[in-house]
Amino acid sequence: MIRAVLTALFLSSLTAFAADNWPEYRGPHGDGHSDAKGLPTKWGEKENVKWKTPVHDKGWSSPVVWGNQVWLTTATAKGEKLYALAFDRETGKMIHDLLVFEINRPDPKDPYHVWAGFNSYSSPTPVIEEGRVYVHFGVAGTACIDTKTGKILWSIKDKELDCNHHRGAASSPVLVGDLLILTFDGFDVQFLAAIDKNTGKVAWKKDRKFHPDSMNGDLKKAYSTPLLIKVGGKDMLVSPSADATAAYDPKTGDEIWRVVHGGMNASLRPVFGAGKVFTASSDGGKQLVAIRPEGTGNITKTNIEWTFGKGTPNRSSFLIEGDKLYMVNSGGIVTCLDTKDGKELNKTRLEARGAAFTASPIISEGKIYIFDEKGGGYIVSATPELNVIATNTLEDGCKGSPAAVGKDLFIRTQTQLYCLETK
Numbered sequence: 001m002i003r004a005v006l007t008a009l010f011l012s013s014l015t016a017f018a019a020d021n022w023p024e025y026r027g028p029h030g031d032g033h034s035d036a037k038g039l040p041t042k043w044g045e046k047e048n049v050k051w052k053t054p055v056h057d058k059g060w061s062s063p064v065v066w067g068n069q070v071w072l073t074t075a076t077a078k079g080e081k082l083y084a085l086a087f088d089r090e091t092g093k094m095i096h097d098l099l100v101f102e103i104n105r106p107d108p109k110d111p112y113h114v115w116a117g118f119n120s121y122s123s124p125t126p127v128i129e130e131g132r133v134y135v136h137f138g139v140a141g142t143a144c145i146d147t148k149t150g151k152i153l154w155s156i157k158d159k160e161l162d163c164n165h166h167r168g169a170a171s172s173p174v175l176v177g178d179l180l181i182l183t184f185d186g187f188d189v190q191f192l193a194a195i196d197k198n199t200g201k202v203a204w205k206k207d208r209k210f211h212p213d214s215m216n217g218d219l220k221k222a223y224s225t226p227l228l229i230k231v232g233g234k235d236m237l238v239s240p241s242a243d244a245t246a247a248y249d250p251k252t253g254d255e256i257w258r259v260v261h262g263g264m265n266a267s268l269r270p271v272f273g274a275g276k277v278f279t280a281s282s283d284g285g286k287q288l289v290a291i292r293p294e295g296t297g298n299i300t301k302t303n304i305e306w307t308f309g310k311g312t313p314n315r316s317s318f319l320i321e322g323d324k325l326y327m328v329n330s331g332g333i334v335t336c337l338d339t340k341d342g343k344e345l346n347k348t349r350l351e352a353r354g355a356a357f358t359a360s361p362i363i364s365e366g367k368i369y370i371f372d373e374k375g376g377g378y379i380v381s382a383t384p385e386l387n388v389i390a391t392n393t394l395e396d397g398c399k400g401s402p403a404a405v406g407k408d409l410f411i412r413t414q415t416q417l418y419c420l421e422t423k
Contacts, residue, residue, distance in 0.1 A: 138169020
């Protein structure tokens with residue numbers, strides 16, 4: 001009897017632990033929301049650091065978590081070697097250090113633009129599920145890895161999936177059923193592609209014909225990650241790009257609707273709440289756009305509920321809590337909007353010592369966690385008052401976004417991977 005009870009408790013704990021995951025960019029729902037309880041509110045190099053492990057080379061991908069493993073990617077500074085790394089969730093010990101691709105001539109980045117130094121050759125965040133992790137490096141290749149053995153099950157570097165990223169890739173892959181959805185919004189061509197996750201073969205590919213051929217390619221490229229939503233019982237993959245955001249049938253890649261908002265360099269992941277999709281053009285255009293995700297074809301004139309163009313972020317993604325939308329721009333200004341009409345309810349500036357904000361914030365138990373590029377970590381109330389609950393510091397800053405599962409907060413800085421936990 002005792003043995004049966006102990007076995008039941010053990011299996012129950014394993015099931016709870018296995019369900020306690022952060023499988024993709026911005027978490028289990030793709031929107032920055034975490035079910036974690038009791039995350040630390042205070043930390044520093046000598047406070048509430050459960051473990052800290054160096055990460056070699058350079059990369060801005062965010063950590064993903066499944067079971068007892070934490071995965072991320074990294075690359076040499078010039079992109080000749082591309083790696084997938086796995087760490088033990090409890091100890092931080094490296095489990096796998098896998099050289100996934102060697103590139104003889106890496107896709108060049110424009111050396112005369114700020115984005116060249118800003119981006120890395122491993123910015124896309126992996127996506128993970130039971131037994132498999134999928135890593136993506138733009139045109140340099142995509143691979144599926146057995147998480148237990150570290151064996152590469154398949155890899156693809158297909159000429160059919162080619163574009164000129166111009167300043168590096170950053171769009172993260174998304175799993176929808178048996179399909180791995182990839183985004184290629186390049187200087188020359190722009191398209192979505194679906195890969196069969198079991199074989200690595202291209203299932204479909206759809207051009208995003210948003211721009212005239214004569215347009216400067218710099219105005220066509222983007223870095224965003226799609227979001228899967230359900231509207232009226234129908235799955236839609238909402239994918240921002242330069243000039244427009246479109247929704248697609250994830251099974252076929254067929255376009256359902258499109259909203260033209262202008263702008264370029266779209267890099268955020270959209271969010272869905274209060275019956276609306278919230279997206280942004282990053283640089284130029286209408287910037288923040290609230291869309292009713294209904295209808296077909298070009299719904300620009302009929303389905304834009306409101307727009308907002310003051311102090312919006314051009315890299316980090318939004319958060320929705322109830323009927324409020326929260327955002328932090330690159331200058332550290334946090335803004336709260338009413339999702340019904342876009343009215344600005346409040347804003348505050350974080351004391352960031354001149355640091356830029358690139359990482360997307362996350363939310364847990366009514367608290368927003370925000371990180372800057374110089375080691376600052378801020379906690380702000382998810383209320384219109386935007387109370388600053390705490391300001392913390394690590395030795396280095398973030399360009400990748402955090403992950404939060406259980407009681408653990410995982411932070412990938414420019415040199416380390418941290419696990420923060422209240423002691």
